[in-house]
Amino acid sequence: MLRDRRVAGLLLGDLLANVGTGMLLVAMPVQTLSLHGAVPKAIAIGLVEAAPFVLSTVLALAIGLGRVRVPPRTLLAADCVLRSLTFTALGVLAVTGALTLPVLIAGLLFGATFRLAGSSSRRLLATSAAGESGRFSVNGLLGLNTTFALYIAGPVLGGVVVATAGASLALFLDAAGALLLLAATLACVPQPARTPDRPAGSGWRILRRRPVAARLLVVEFFFNFLYMPIEVALPLYVSGTLHAGASGLGLLWGALGVGAFAGAALVNQLRTLPQKPLLVAIIGLWALCPIGLALVGDLTAALVVFALGGLVYAPFTPVAYSFLQSGLAPGEQQQVVTLWTTGSTVAAPLGLALGGPLIELTGSTGGLVLSGALTLLLLPIAARAVLGRTPEGDLQCA
Template sequence: MLRDRRIAGLLLGDLLANVGTGMLLVAMPVQTLSLHGGVPKAIAIGLVEAAPFVLSTLLALAIGLGRVRVPPRTLLVADCVLRSLTFATLGVLAVAGLLTLPVLVAGLLFGATFRLAGSSSRRLLATSAAGEAGRFSVNGLLGLNTTFALYIAGPVLGGVVVATAGAGFALFVDAGGALILLAATLACVPQPAEPPERPEGSGWRILRRRPVAARLLVVEFFFNFLYMPIEVALPLYVTGTLHAGASGLGWLWGALGAGAFLGAALVGRLRNLPQRPLLVAIIGLWALCPIGLALTGDLTVALLVFGLGGLVYAPFTPVAYSFLQAGLAPGEQQPVVTLWTTGATVAAPLGLALGGPLIELAGSTGGLVLSGVLTLLLLPIAACVIRGSAPGRGLRHPEPPKSDRAVLGRTPEREPTCA
């Protein structure tokens, strides 16, 4: 896959952009705690974490549920431009000491308008360039990018930047990452020769033709929903229970990323396993992670627990997306993938909105335990929901994939127009 310059360039831009976003996992809670004022800490963190999802969810739902089609390249360019301008402005205000909590929330709300549409567009552009035979590999590489950048390089660098220069400087790095992705998109993804194909029906109507995929989306929604309180609890858990600062939070996210990086690297070896039991097992093993965190007050043990959590969770998204995209016509990819991404991600603001009051009442360790226990209760529901039959066997491709070399040698007439 990486021998194709278009795919390699887009994946490199995606990687570097995600590093900046990963730095914000550490920087934004620290920034929030420095200016929350009279707002309770957990509530303030929840507001800041949820803000980027609100407008972006509305836009993505309009694309996934409606009939209007915007080329993925256009959406990704818009995301990069708006994100770079907005986050650079927030960085200037933070460095100048003029940033307030309402301004930060408003900036994240507006600057991330195209976040979900841009995220699904990255996947669509990369997988369409790879073709059907290379889809599983590219989804795995995107997962590898995300885990390395968001949970290893980004948080570790974020901890260093916050400790040495201040949280505001991480906003500049994220703005710079968006500009790099913009350059990669303009250079590696040509303009579509024709308008995007209009599918028959909305993304939800198309998704309903594959009942197992629709039910799996419901499972993923609640899986993500029950995870989100962890993001609210973690900064307070690090400073309170572990007695560590920003660097400790960075190392904790880095441990998750290290485990997830290894898990993502092994995704290709899992493609021939029974995928439904694998997905259920991932949910159960991940549920033990926040419970394990709550039971320890030692940073080293916490790093090990979170690293194992990343290892078991990493294969979930690549396998789920590869299953989803298999069997869809080219014109059906954008509304369905955008709707799936939105449905899976809309759990984030809802979970964060619940997470703030929950952590405020139960405390950081109590919230971690509750998140794990509720996720364990999801296990029998998940096993029942994804047990039904679907075209093909398990979640595998209906037909054996061609070799990657065959994809790279396909004729130009058969290349996807959106790439």
């Protein structure tokens, strides 16, 4: 796949943009804690983490339901431009001391309008360039990109940047990453051919023809929903239980990324395994990760636990998307993939909104245990939904 210049260029841009985003995993909580004022820490972190999903969910749902038609190339370019402008402005405000918590939340709210649509567009552009035969491999490479950049290089660099230069520099670097992805998109993705307007089908109507895929979307929603309190708990867990600072948080996210990188590298070897049982097994194994974190009080042990969590979780997204896309016609890809991305990702702001009060009530370790325990309770539901009787239309993807 990497011999194709279009695919390789787009994947490189995706990698560099994700490094900038990964730096924010460390920088954003640190920036938030310096601004929270009278707002409880966990609530402030939850609000900042949830803000980017609100307007982006509205737009992505409109695309997924067939009410808005915009070419994926245009959506991705718009996301890059708006993201670079927003984070540059936030960085300037942070450097000058004018950044406040409400301004940060508002900037993330409006600056991420194209976030979900842009994310699904990256996948659509890369997999369409690779063709049907290369779809599984490209989904695996996208997963490899995400895990390496978002959870290894990004957090480690973010920890170093925050510790040496402050969180504001990470905002500028994320803006630069968005510009690099914009350049890759414009250079590697040709302008779409003009076609006569015709009614766009609803992504949900198309998805309903494959009941297992529709039920899997519901399962993934709750899987992501129950994960999100971990993102609120982690900065407090690192500073409280582990007695470490920004570098410790960066190392912890980096450990998740190292494990996820190994897991993502194995995705192509998993293509011969039954996909549905594999997805259910990943849910059960991941549930043990936050529980394990809550049981250790040492940074080294926590790094090992989070690395193992990344190892088992990494194949989930590429396998799930390959399962989904394999039964879709080219004209159905954008609506369904965007709807799927939105449905799975909309769990994030809801989980974060719950995570703030939950962590404030139970503490960081209590929240980690609760997240893992509830995910374990999801396991039999997931098994029934995904491994139940398979309609004829889903046999090809079982």
